[in-house]
Amino acid sequence: MTEAAGVGTLVRLGARVDRVLVPVCALGLAVLVAGSARATLALYPGPDGANRALAALGPTLDNPALLSFYGPLSGTGLGALATFKTVLLGAVLLAVLAQVVVRRHTRAEEEAGRLELVAAGRVGRTAPLVAALVLGTATVLMTAALGAAGAAVTGLEPAGSLALGAAWATAGLVWVGLTAVAAQLCTTARATTALSLGALAVAFAARAVGDAVPGASWLTWLSPLGWSEHVAPFGADRWGPLALGVVSWAVLGIMALRLQQGRDLGAGLVTPAPGPATGALRSPLQLTLRLARGPVALWGVAFVLLGLLVAGLASSVGAFVDSPETARLLAELGGSQGSLVDTFYATELGVAAAAAAALGVSLVLRAPAEEASGRAELLLAGTGARSRWLAGQVAVALAAPLLVLTLLGVAAGVVDALRTGDGTAAVARLVAAAVATVPAAWVCVGAAVLVVGAAPRAAGAAWAVLVAAVVVGTFGAALGLQDAVVALSPFGHLPHLPGGTAGVVGTLALVVVTTGLVAIGLLAGRRRDLRTG
Structure with missing residues (x-):
């Protein structure tokens, strides 16, 4: 029996477990894009809509507080305005969804004891982790594709819509790999969530400072959320940042597989220290x-x-x-x-x-x-x-x-x-x-x-x-x-x-x-x- 034996079976099982959560969340994010874009296009119709929108919103879009929260405008067209909030917001939400999917099929299953029962059958040692990576990656790609479709059906440019999906996928893929690593380090699902979402908060803060503080733009390149921002949908439509996300996903996934080899089932590589023996419950x-x-x-x-x-x-x-x-x-x-x-x-x-x-x-x-x-x-x-x-x-x-x-x-x-x-x-x-x-x-x-x-x-x-x-x-x-x-x-x-x-x-x-x-x-x-x- 190989180390990855049973991956297909576990993927099908995990897809059944996620059959409600993942589709609803993915469709919700797609509707978020479509609703925001449709509202903007309805407010600024006609060929001069982008010019009127920029004239009205330009001073506000340069506000440092707004830059720290949503990032800069990716272009000068109406498509960039229509997706101004949803580029970064969607990337963050997709990272959270990726974290939820990978965590529930790794550390949460292990903590509940179900993974031990599964491992007793004809399942390789690395199969559960590989299945979780497959499920997390599929979730990210499906959600990114639906987000791109949501932008395209409102009449926005196909190239920019695809770039929007790439921006989301960049962050989502990174958090698939990062959560897989966190699941090997921590002993509980709760600690895994704290570590993964803590990294997301740090990434958001680094990007926010890079966008809002003059001369600190280099910080955005240290944050995967900054990579999503640099895709610039409906602007430059860059695909290079997606390559950074894919490379990070691969490196972190391999690291998680290597770390799994060095620990026992149910244990984590970082042992939590016991709390003080004080107080009463x-x-x-x-x-x-x-x-x-x-x-x-x-x-x-x-x-x-x-x-x-x-x-x-x-x-x-x-x-x-x-x-x-x-x-x-x-x-x-x-x-x-x-x-x-x-x-x-x-x-x-x-x-x-x-x-x-x-x-x-x-x-x-x-x-x-x-x-x-x-x-x-x-x-x-x-x-x-x-x-x-x-x-x-x-x-x-x-x-x-x-x-x-x-x-x-x-x-x-x-x-x-x-x-x-x-x-x-x-x-x-x-x-x-x-x-x-x-x-x-x-x-x-x-x-x-x-x-x-x-x-x-x-x-x-x-x-x-x-x-x-x-x-x-x-x-x-x-x-x-x-x-x-x-x-x-x-x-x-x-x-x-x-x-x-x-x-x-x-x-x-x-x-x-x-x-x-x-x-x-x-x-x-x-x-x-x-x-x-």
Whole structure:
């Protein structure tokens, strides 16, 4: 039997496991591109649309804060404007998706003990890792192809659309290999995620500094996200950066295979140090809080930085005043009824609410991971009741979006107060606007609770629900979807804040829906057996 025996079987098994998550996420990213491009083309029609758009948006696109977040404009045509946000954003999201796929088929399977059972059959030692690399690579290529198709179907140039797919694939391939290496170094899926996404954060920071700080552009070449940016879709349409991504993917994949040979099954090359033998955990809730404090703290820092960035960009929104098309687009996305600055804040808070929902969903999905690893069974063998344990997981997942969005509102409010001189009124106004988006995030968390409670083996479907909700609620109007369809998404009911009405009825409806989803999920989780292995 060869080292790679059984790869085909494992690939088919993994494809079946990912049959919901990967297609929905890939289609969601394609719709993201198509919706953004379609909205831009509708706002600036005609042969002189690019010139009018550049005249209206030029000053804002040179803002250092905007450059650090989205990178520079890749060209002077309407295609570059139509995909300005989605080039880098899509690359980041595809890197995250690649990380999820590779991690779940390597370290997560190993941690749960299923990989040991698989290895007992006619499967070579390297087959599971090779299968994970194949699945991750296929996910990246499929998503990149769908992204290119999404741009092309809106009428954008085929060459630029292909370059957009290449930009996404550049980052995605790197994180396929990088996550495979992280899975060999770490002993848990949680640590693998932290290492892989930590590298993504460093890459984003290096690229941001390179784009925003004069004379530091060389830093973008040290970041795979910078390589994606240098593809310049609908501009130079370079393919050289994709070669860097492919080479990195190959080198990291070979490195992961070599590292796997030097460790035992279930172990990692980096042994975690035991924590201090201090403190006491008197309840399952205390344990959940202790395990969640690290990720929530990191997300909190990220949201504070996002709040500072959004408030910094608000100072340059005045450049949009002479562009009624852009004002209409912001109003469509943000739904604000106040000033143009209020509309901008409402739009960005909607994006932040979707990110906060992702945090809540990730915390809920820790519960089935704890069950599969056997740790929940050991915990509940004591005095802890299953309903209390699962309720504690849900409580933390619901509190986390509220916390991080409040921090965002405070950070943005402080900067806005310094800009306008409104003092505490500015802080209170933006904190209220940020907190008002929390119920929309809670509905997605409630949907995840329902999935975990009723069908923990299909926990990945919670991510598919989140992606569908964000795409429909945020881009439904731009895609021409009927109001009844948009209303199915909680993000289609975001309040018109700041500057407009709070939408009390809609907010209460979201809270009621969340309560119902959580109650049904907790009841279902209490009535079923623990999922082990």
